[in-house]
Amino acid sequence: MIRLMTDAWIEVFDRVAESYDTVVPFFSSFGRLMIAALPPPAEGARLLDVGAGAGAVALAARQHGYEVSAVDGSTAMVARLAATLPAVQVADAAALPFDDATFDVVTAGFVVHLLTDSHAALREIKRVLTPGGLLAFTVPGPLSEGSEPGDRSQELFNEFFRHLPAENTVVPPFDADAALAGVGFRDVTRRHLEVELELEDPEALWRWYATHGARRFFDALDEQRRKEFHDRLVAGLADRPGVVLRRAAWLFTARA
Template identity: 35%
Template sequence: MWAGRAQAYEASFGRLCAHPVPRLLDAARVTAGTRVLDAGTGTGSAARAARERGARVRAVDADPDMVARARGHGIAAEIAALPELPFPDGEFDAVLANFVINHVGRPRAALTEPHRVLRPGGRIALTLWSARRGAGQELLGRACAAGGAVPPPHLPRLDPAEDFPRTPEGLTALLAEAGFTEPEAAELEWEHRACAEEWWGGAAAGVATVGLVLGAQDAGTVVRVRAEYDRLCAGFAADGEGRLVLPHVAVLAAATARPPLSRRRPG
């Protein structure tokens, strides 16, 4: 899904995914000196923001191209992916996972690893796209459907046994299941602003699921999808700079790592 697409991602959907980063860092209580792991760093937007706060930052991503891009921004990044992290127990004060859990095949196992590498009392903060989707999120998908695009059979699909409700309640339950305490979550709503060509460009370059769908179509279908996209864009207000105003909804959650059983005081 991401191989060779880091530049295209950064120029399109990367800006969108960076929007919740300040609140993500607040939820993880990232300040000067905090030992931070940015899991699934992408091109490093959350890691860079944590570094600007004076945190000591490490980062991992499954895709070599993303890791190279993050390193180009000065981030200490390496190739690794949830649910296996190359760090000892209790190495970090905070773990960030910005729009990562929605891309892993084993979300429950994926959350046990951040718990392992966090010190007792450390914080995790993560985001994912909400089941209640904003109109801007639906734009490209609606264009694909209206243009007759058919999802390819090789599209990654999550095992139903691994799925969970993409809601604040669903995410807090998943964190509690992974051993975290005091989980809390809430929806975030914002209006992403992008010109029509930028928003189309990420999908046209094969970025994310919609990019895989679009890239699997024949040339005629792509032309029809683009025509439907242009038609649907007319339904979105433009700001003073001619950019589309695209409503989005995500879930932001945070929780605390529970101390190991051997360290807990007797009741």
């Protein structure tokens, strides 16, 4: 549990927990797409959602008929989700508080690529899955060919990246296929998911960025640079009536 206390991501998600996914239903849209892409649950099927956040995946899974448990490393996220899903607890993805072979399905929406030790988490997930049980997780992915993000932020992120303090610029690469094979998962599949959401104006886009993991980027910029980013983001979209947020993910599935 000591690792949790020092994990920079956990601190970020503690900070954004209250506002997470409230500006626009970005994560819940991906959560619904993810669950809809899985085989329908067998009677009484047990599902564990790891890094559940505000419940984007867990609540969609419960609506589909799974018996859902959830964990998250952020105490604030767990406090928020507990109001709608009592079977949620604080736990590190690499130390799951469950017996071997407890779950038929384990899900993790936009979590695995953030973990300090994703291999340890995948090993632990495999342990709590029944033999042949299903793992499904999403990671950010590229838009389909010919599709544009719609909000012109990426150029600004690329430009401002160099202003981050050195400790924030190292993002460990995550190779899902290698990680799954390394832990002994089999029957790996990969599927493309994409969402398109309307934001009322550029300020809503800025607010959205402050309510999820991107907050780590902005909190690491000094105040002047943060203001410059904001002003250029908003000015660059001023000629548009509304802002379209278009983003994609890879949905990986694999069998234990």
